[in-house]
Amino acid sequence: MSTLTLPTGALAPGMVVAERYEIQDAIGVGGTGIVYRARDRTLDDTLALKMLRPELVADDPRAREELKQELRLTRRVSHRNIVRTHDFGVSRGVPYLTMEYVEGTSLAAVLVHRGSLPATVVLALARQLMRALEAAHDQGVMHGDLKPANLLLASDGLLKVTDFGVASLIRRPASSVRPRAVDEASGPPRLAGAVIGTPEYMAPELLLGGEPDVAADLYSAGMVLYECLTGATPFQGDTPRGFLAQKLDTPRETPIPALKGEPDSLPAIVALMISPQPSDRPISASAVAALLARLG
CATH class of the missing domain: 3.30.200.20 (Phosphorylase Kinase; domain 1)
Structure with missing residues (x-):
């Protein structure tokens, strides 16, 4: 340890x-x-x-x-x-x-030691994660900072999401930058003056100053699942601005390397979740869960 x-x-x-x-x-x-x-x-x-x-x-x-x-x-x-x-x-x-208090370890620690995970394991984690998001979103509670460090794994394989609502509870310092839609065309997008969250996993609209919502949580969950499948996130940057530029330039369907034994549809579901445009993502966690249910 x-x-x-x-x-x-x-x-x-x-x-x-x-x-x-x-x-x-x-x-x-x-x-x-x-x-x-x-x-x-x-x-x-x-x-x-x-x-x-x-x-x-x-x-x-x-x-x-x-x-x-x-x-x-x-x-x-x-x-x-x-x-x-x-x-x-x-x-x-x-x-x-x-x-x-949860007796176990974080998904972040597991990924550090093991790298990518078997597709069957990722599928099981995805289903549990969607159940958690569905329960929270039904109560109007967004996470706002989903990442492997906030996903705890008990010894029996039970996944528990921690820090729900913490990002929303934290004050965002006043900024003169107006939150903008990802596809706003009046000039290049500007980064929000204060970023509460982890840029590597955050949706582009959050980096632009938007508030956490269902679409943003699904994007972050998709990034976590991408890392579980491949051993790394698709973007590398030194600053929130660097991550933002890459995320906005991402094609609608981010390619995920084929992994041996991986269900054919799992990469496609993850790619939908991490679409740059919120409107291109599934409409809810229950919608993602329905797609996952088709994988058997």
Whole structure:
């Protein structure tokens, strides 16, 4: 098991957050914060506690109340393929979320060690991922930052999506750049002033400042499945702008190398999901699930 590199100021084992959550160890580090395994001293239960980066959350009472309202919506989503969000609070000026703790590993770690996965495995993961998205979208909850690091795999093969709604909860700093449609023709597209998410997996319209929606989540899910099939994402860039240029220049059907034993239709489904234009993608997670069901 690899050792995490923690930033200065990370919580040490034994420290207590909000006089309730005792830190046991750090289990993840990302762009939005640090995730710890913690013990709820009130309920004597193990949970995941995510300390958000303070600069990403608006520091005023009204914004915090709006964040709580969005979290209440996220908590309504209950599904076996989704990590349940419990609570939101602020401890010593730092906002945090508590979530269900999952014993397992991330899809990102699996891909690092194994590279591409067998098509049968990818198909099973795709079906579970679509069930999770369908349950969330039915409640009006978008993910906004789907990537392998946010997909957890239990030892029995159960996939659980974590960080649902976190990208939507985080403040986007004010920008003079107006969100634009991907196909807007009045001059070259401009990158949004603030990008919350992972450009490698983000839909072009999100990079242009659009809000997370069903089409954007399906694009990100398609990118994850592409990486599972091939061992890499189709785009390489050093900056969000670099990713944007490549994504907008992508032909409607991105070619996926044929893999031995791969179901004939799986690459075509993934290609539809990562179409540059939202209107060219399937209309819903349930629509993708129906396509996957035809593969047997």
